[in-house]
Amino acid sequence: MYETIYYLLVNMRDLPENIPMDVNPRVPKMGTNVAKRLIHAVVEPETDFYVNNRGIVISAQAFSFNSTDSEVTIDLGEQNDENDRFSYGILDGGHTYTAIMQNRDKIPENIEKYVRIEVIINVLNITRLSDARNTSVQVSDIALFNLEDSFEDIHRVIKDETYAEKIAYKDNENKPINVSELLRLLYAFNIKKYPDDSMAPIQSYFGKAQVFKRYKEAYNTGFYKALTKELPVLVKLYDYIEQDLANKYNEYKKSLGFSHPHSLPCLPTG
Structure with a gap:
């Protein structure tokens, strides 16, 4: 089967509510300047919105048109099924x-305003299509990578952890922990890349792009799959180190003879 595209012009007042957006690599962030201009374009008394705006692209399972009442039916699959949820919408x-x-x-x-809708069925490669269409604001590589279910191993190993629902895998997702933080941990404990103390994995602290690049290259290898299974342990270790770091630092400074361990020594200036 080939992709089939249908083009619609829909009155904004007739646009259905709650069309799912899980297939989109971004969560709408309506506080940006771009979003504010969009809102203004919606409410202003001009009728050329459908000309100036690129519109909405929907991936669908099926499409039908009733010519009697000019009504369109768009089948978005079974949204309770994870495969459909991340394929249609x-x-x-x-x-x-x-x-x-x-x-x-x-x-x-007294104003009728319309928006363009593009409905695509039989999408063969949802990630490729999403990558091509989401170009107005750069979508992160991590968000696009997530569309391929490439974080499935991470999902599986942390599903029972208290922080599992706090991980953001999509751009602008309102969750406190970005998945990149977990990728940093995996990178830091990559003993193949850092087998001894001659080099430190400093990219874990400031090189998110490098960390993701490494994960993307290696996530499907036996070593990274084994390392990913240890993520809950690595998170607990990280938390333990972070909680005790200040105490260990103070003990270390005291061992060097500093009476005020929180103060750094002054360097000579002349």
């Missing part, structure tokens, strides 16, 4: 959709 244009849904009641009553 708003692939691009999540900010446009959110701006419309949150502000269409502010459109002047």
